[in-house]
Amino acid sequence: MNLGANQRPIRLAGSGKRDVRTQFGALPWRMADSKLEVLLITSRDTGRWIIPKGWPMDGATPAETAATEAWEEGGVEGKLSHMVVGFYGYLKQMDKVDDLPIVVAVFPIRVKRLRPDWPEQAARKRRWFPARKAATLVAEPELRQIIKHFDPRALR
Secondary structure, three states, X not given: OOHHHHOOOOOOOOOOXXXXXXXXXXXXXXXXXXXXXXXXXXXXXXXXXXXXXEOOOOOOOHHHHHHHHHHHHHOEEEEEOOOOOEEEEEEEOOOOOOOEEEEXXXXXXXXEEEOOOXXXXXXXXXXXXXXXXXXXXXXXXXXXXXXXXXOHHHHO
């Protein structure tokens, strides 16, 4: 059963400047020597380890948006799941306005290929980590739990 099969493209409308915002993130993963690995990328500003994520895209489903971000930020090509594996929150630091509260819906993508060239390669690094190690490297406690408890067998 594909729980995400009923996703609809998003139509963007106005919202208040201080409202909680939604982003869509990708959890790029692979099996290496029968062990789960997660691909993390660095943030542009601080170089922290994060997952690819971004704002909703007009006309795209949340999962499609996550896959686009995985490509742009990490050069990821793979098999996308439309099933959300979790949500996490963070405060996005803004230059000239108050920080924005963000909730990120996370969609797994099984990596088939990492492209040697990708749109944001000059601004980011990417690296594979064993899942448990990846969980210790991200700052957000809820994202740590998503990575730590992610089981790709549940996607079947």
